[in-house]
Amino acid sequence: MTDLDQSFAALADPTRRAILARLAEGEATVQDLARPFAISQPAISRHLRVLEDAGLIETRIDGTSRPRRLKPDTMAQLWGWLGQYRALWEAQFQRLDAVLDSLPDDAANERKP
């Protein structure tokens, strides 16, 4: 629960979501990430630290290079969770569709405050 709280908080920031979208295409270094976002490397590093603390990404050590990559388990858990939340609502809305279909048009349209 705590980990997921942190994950959702980390996802609230649009730059961090963009970083995740970039990492979804493959691992990248701070330098790689700083280029398209037009913000400084220290700022990118701070975002990466938030994402790593939230368990969304991890650092691979490759000689002097430190590429970041998505942590598949947490991401899958998160998307799965949101997907279930969405499915719950959609199931309810489909029942609401059926209720609406069952209502007579006249009564609804001619109802005035």
Added chain:
Amino acid sequence: MSLDLTQLQTVLDGDTDIILRRSFAHPPAKVWRALTEPALIRQWMAVEGHPMTRCAFDPRVGGSFHFEWAGQDGRSFFFSGPILDVREPHHITHIEYFNGDPAMSARITTDLAPNGTGTRMTMVMRYENAEARAAAIATGMTDGMEEVYAKLDSLRIVG
């Protein structure tokens, strides 16, 4: 039955908001009835195996609502709270407490806009903070959701 999620738009906005958007094939006046008349609410809020044991909705400023279900183990769970703003049939704002707990509250704004012959609904659920929002998403997954879980097996979730 597989559940088509393409009709429903879900956005996590900022730290505290969840925004749901969905279209309905019927005009706002009808959607309004289904959202506010207890006899109709019961028809779409009941979850299989978890009958609604109480359903009250008084859509007036200063009114309140109470939706309650029987849980698996004989315990019930409920959502309740005050109605803050009403402009029939287009807008309602209410506060929702889960099991009466002020720590688990959301301010929910529902707007029904005409959309051709139908309705475009926008529902903004605002929580106290990011943790409360995450908890709300998690809580929805734990109580009485077997029906949805069963459907999920056939779903492919795309982020």
